[in-house]
Amino acid sequence: MSADAEERRQLGARFDELYRRGSRARLARITRRALPRAVEAGLYASLVLPLGLIATALLARAGGPNPRDFGWLQALAGMAAISAAVVAVRLYVARSRPVERAEVLGECDRLLEADGRLLAADDFVRAGATGPFVAAALEEGRTQLDRANGLQFPAGPDVPGVRARSFVAAAAALMLAWFVTRGEVPPVDQLADTDTAIVPALPTNPEQHVPEKPVESEPPAPQEPRADQPTKPATRGERAELASEGTPPSDHVKDSKGRTKGGRSSAAKSSSGSGASRGAPSSQSQESAESEEKAAPGKRPKEGKAEEPESERKQDEDASGATAGRGSGSGSTKNPATSDWTSKDHVEAQPDDDQGEDADVDDEESDSEARGGVQPSLRDRRPPVNRDLQIGFASGRPDPDANGRGGPSPQKKSRGVASLVLGVPIPDHIKGRANPGRTKVTQERVEPEAEDSTPAVAESRRARETSAGTIERHELTPWMRELVRKYFERPETAKETTE
Amino acid sequence: MSMQGTAEDARRAAQEFREVEGKIRDQVGRMMVGQRDVIDGVLAALFAGGHVLLEGVPGLGKTMLVRSLGDAVHLAFSRIQFTPDMMPADIRGTQVLVETEGGGHELRFQEGPLVANLVLADEINRATPKTQSALLEAMQERQITVGKETRKLPEPYCVMATQNPVEQEGTYPLPEAQLDRFLFKLVVGYPAEAEYHEILDRTTGSETVRIEPVSDAAEILRLREVVRSVPVPETTKTHAVRLVVATQPGGEWSPDLVTESVALGSSPRGAQALLLAGKVQALRAGRFAVSCEDVRSVAHAVLRHRVILNFQGQSDGLTPDDVVNAVLAHVPAPGDAA
Numbered sequence: 001m002s003a004d005a006e007e008r009r010q011l012g013a014r015f016d017e018l019y020r021r022g023s024r025a026r027l028a029r030i031t032r033r034a035l036p037r038a039v040e041a042g043l044y045a046s047l048v049l050p051l052g053l054i055a056t057a058l059l060a061r062a063g064g065p066n067p068r069d070f071g072w073l074q075a076l077a078g079m080a081a082i083s084a085a086v087v088a089v090r091l092y093v094a095r096s097r098p099v100e101r102a103e104v105l106g107e108c109d110r111l112l113e114a115d116g117r118l119l120a121a122d123d124f125v126r127a128g129a130t131g132p133f134v135a136a137a138l139e140e141g142r143t144q145l146d147r148a149n150g151l152q153f154p155a156g157p158d159v160p161g162v163r164a165r166s167f168v169a170a171a172a173a174l175m176l177a178w179f180v181t182r183g184e185v186p187p188v189d190q191l192a193d194t195d196t197a198i199v200p201a202l203p204t205n206p207e208q209h210v211p212e213k214p215v216e217s218e219p220p221a222p223q224e225p226r227a228d229q230p231t232k233p234a235t236r237g238e239r240a241e242l243a244s245e246g247t248p249p250s251d252h253v254k255d256s257k258g259r260t261k262g263g264r265s266s267a268a269k270s271s272s273g274s275g276a277s278r279g280a281p282s283s284q285s286q287e288s289a290e291s292e293e294k295a296a297p298g299k300r301p302k303e304g305k306a307e308e309p310e311s312e313r314k315q316d317e318d319a320s321g322a323t324a325g326r327g328s329g330s331g332s333t334k335n336p337a338t339s340d341w342t343s344k345d346h347v348e349a350q351p352d353d354d355q356g357e358d359a360d361v362d363d364e365e366s367d368s369e370a371r372g373g374v375q376p377s378l379r380d381r382r383p384p385v386n387r388d389l390q391i392g393f394a395s396g397r398p399d400p401d402a403n404g405r406g407g408p409s410p411q412k413k414s415r416g417v418a419s420l421v422l423g424v425p426i427p428d429h430i431k432g433r434a435n436p437g438r439t440k441v442t443q444e445r446v447e448p449e450a451e452d453s454t455p456a457v458a459e460s461r462r463a464r465e466t467s468a469g470t471i472e473r474h475e476l477t478p479w480m481r482e483l484v485r486k487y488f489e490r491p492e493t494a495k496e497t498t499e
Numbered sequence: 500m501s502m503q504g505t506a507e508d509a510r511r512a513a514q515e516f517r518e519v520e521g522k523i524r525d526q527v528g529r530m531m532v533g534q535r536d537v538i539d540g541v542l543a544a545l546f547a548g549g550h551v552l553l554e555g556v557p558g559l560g561k562t563m564l565v566r567s568l569g570d571a572v573h574l575a576f577s578r579i580q581f582t583p584d585m586m587p588a589d590i591r592g593t594q595v596l597v598e599t600e601g602g603g604h605e606l607r608f609q610e611g612p613l614v615a616n617l618v619l620a621d622e623i624n625r626a627t628p629k630t631q632s633a634l635l636e637a638m639q640e641r642q643i644t645v646g647k648e649t650r651k652l653p654e655p656y657c658v659m660a661t662q663n664p665v666e667q668e669g670t671y672p673l674p675e676a677q678l679d680r681f682l683f684k685l686v687v688g689y690p691a692e693a694e695y696h697e698i699l700d701r702t703t704g705s706e707t708v709r710i711e712p713v714s715d716a717a718e719i720l721r722l723r724e725v726v727r728s729v730p731v732p733e734t735t736k737t738h739a740v741r742l743v744v745a746t747q748p749g750g751e752w753s754p755d756l757v758t759e760s761v762a763l764g765s766s767p768r769g770a771q772a773l774l775l776a777g778k779v780q781a782l783r784a785g786r787f788a789v790s791c792e793d794v795r796s797v798a799h800a801v802l803r804h805r806v807i808l809n810f811q812g813q814s815d816g817l818t819p820d821d822v823v824n825a826v827l828a829h830v831p832a833p834g835d836a837a
Contacts, residue, residue, distance in 0.1 A: 102734045106791070106834020116735070116790025119833065123732035124788070132505035132512075133730050136787035139506050478670065486810045 008125050014145050015122040022104035025153035030094055036162045038090035042083035043166040049079045050176030075177040111151060114144045509787055512725045516782045519722060522713040526571035529708050531564050533694040540685040540800055546726050547775040549682025550638050550658040559687045561661040565619045573712030574616035581626035587633035591643045613637050616653055620660035624670040631677055638680045655719045682772045684804035729778040731789045734833055738791045739773040745826040746806050754829035760812030761822055765805035772801045791832040799823050
């Protein structure tokens with residue numbers, strides 16, 4: 001081995017040693033910088049276990065494991081283990097990034113103010129470069145290596161510590177774990193009987209806990225399915241009925257029960273069972289509101305359907321608009337002033353909020369079921385659909401047949417473009433001949449007046465003696481022209497322009 | 500070859516470079532007041548074998564700088580004042596009919612002003628693209644072609660073009676292909692207040708400054724060889740490449756500003772220019788290898804005319820220098836990102 005090669009090998013070994021020192025210092029700095037963030041992540045991760053226990057509590061409703069099988073100490077140990085694992089992983093990830101040789105030697109250059117001499121010399125040694133300038137660079141690198149022997153790597157800038165919010169998260173995790181493991185979990189029947197699922201299972205006030213009951217306790221008697229009722233889960237309507245137990249049902253309720261099937265008539269019972277609905281006319285709306293509060297929203301159409309026979313029976317009275325004093329859940333929307341069409345098969349127009357599509361489907365189903373499912377729908381006996389798009393007659397009187405739905409009703413509403421014009425009936429087209437229309441010609445008689453004018457006298461003019469001054473030019477400067485051109489050449493702008 | 504001997508040669512060459520450059524700078528400095536960065540840039544381009552585009556408002560001494568440099572290095576100097584009606588033959592030269600000694604006639608090539616060592620292309624953006632393009636071959640290939648005849652241009656060959664950024668009426672912006680052929684684009688700014696006094700004393704007095712030639716073409720060529728022999732560590736090459744890639748939209752090292760506001764980034768010529776100019780910087784600093792700091796110190800001059808802003812960048816009022824600043828901040832030198 002030549003002396004030159006041996007010299008290079010020794011130089012390379014010294015660079016390797018400097019790199020090892022520098023990388024150790026760099027890793028220590030990385031660890032110091034990553035530790036607070038890793039601890040924060042660990043504290044946040046301690047929330048995982050309590051949240052998992054909450055999920056277990058939810059599963060307990062479905063027969064899963066009970067979170068109380070976890071002990072408080074077990075949960076605490078689990079949280080600590082999870083946090084420690086997260087901290088370890090974060091630190092490992094931070095330290096696993098390889099420390100590049102260039103970074104370490106570049107930092108040494110910066111600390112020694114060597115202007116890249118160390119980096120260049122190390123590069124030339126490892127690449128085996130030769131030449132006069134390489135040799136000179138190696139000599140300079142050797143000199144800088146001597147200086148680097150006593151180099152102290154800085155500890156790095158101050159790193160912000162662990163933020164307080166992560167401690168808050170950890171404290172919350174501890175509290176959650178304590179409540180879940182030491183707290184009370186309501187039995188399955190209570191969970192099923194309430195609409196709120198999670199919060200009652202995790203009470204925040206241990207003093208208000210109900211006594212501990214086994215989760216697998218038998219459901220109460222009202223939950224048992226009866227032979228004459230479908231095995232459907234308890235609905236809000238049934239609970240409302242149970243709540244109003246003791247109030248004698250009205251005759252109307254009994255009629256409804258007799259004509260409808262068991263479980264499906266619950267809404268009708270609860271709504272029409274309000275005895276105050278036959279009270280004074282002035283309290284009609286309030287009573288209806290109460291009924292609606294008690295009844296489920298999806299069941300309101302059935303309420304109207306349950307009363308349909310009655311409304312059919314009182315058809316003549318309804319047609320005259322005499323509904324005052326007979327409050328019902330939906331009320332009467334009949335307007336005698338806008339419709340004079342009376343028929344045996346007349347179907348009242350229900351308010352829009354009570355005539356959803358779902359409601360129609362339910363109505364048809366219940367109708368068919370009430371009649372044994374063999375009678376045709378009432379709609380089959382309706383008059384043919386009026387397809388006239390004209391809103392009103394020529395006299396301006398509203399067309400009672402034009403409701404846009406193919407049947408007699410009050411004035412058409414909320415259909416087509418005309419509905420956008422607020423209440424102004426505008427025909428779709430105007431019959432007649434196209435012409436400019438009437439022309440109003442106004443004639444005014446004005447006496448002519450003479451005007452004074454100064455005639456221009458031709459004369460010889462000399463050239464301008466002074467400067468014309470700055471002539472303003474309105475054209476764009478080249479860079480502005482270029483800017484505008486580029487703007488209009490943009491794909492988006494071109495598209496907008498063509499559109 | 501012993502390690503000690505070769506290092507001594509390198510030291511001598513580097514020392515010679517610094518001395519010659521110092522002499523030229525002193526001579527140019529007798530005429531020019533201030534503008535140290537511009538003078539350094541012009542000298543770096545001369546020693547690196549590149550061309551320079553000088554941009555500045557009128558009256559800042561751009562033409563005088565180049566003329567002074569031509570006087571100081573004793574090179575064949577020519578000046579071309581570009582105008583919109585100038586044709587390529589006006590600068591390259593053309594075949595003219597001359598009478599021979601025997602009484603006959605023949606076509607002989609009459610050289611244009613482009614045939615010189617140091618060419619001052621004054622207000623280059625006033626020429627039409629046709630004439631501007633006539634410079635392309637001269638700048639890149641160091642040769643001109645007239646008809647079927649190709650002539651090599653004398654070495655050292657250096658084009659120093661000036662353009663005025665304000666008076667843009669009736670001008671033709673240089674195409675990107677030509678801009679890319681300039682090693683540097685140097686922005687000539689206003690002198691400092693203290694420099695005004697010196698400028699006034701030198702230019703309004705009775706004393707006439709004469710510039711002595713302190714170098715010649717052969718010496719410039721020899722020093723160009725010295726510059727090219729400066730080695731570049733692999734780390735520095737990597738850093739230069741990353742800087743260039745960072746100017747390209749969507750590049751691996753590009754900052755968001757580049758992706759959003761740049762239409763065209765630097766070509767590989769930009770990386771070549773970074774290293775060549777970095778070598779000059781290393782010799783000036785007394786080092787024998789190019790460091791990352793050398794490359795970064797010339798990044799603005801090398802990259803600012805190679806970055807073309809898109810519409811969004813122009814509407815945001817960005818300049819290519821802003822983009823280069825963002826690139827330098829986004830791509831730290833080794834050891835800086837500790």
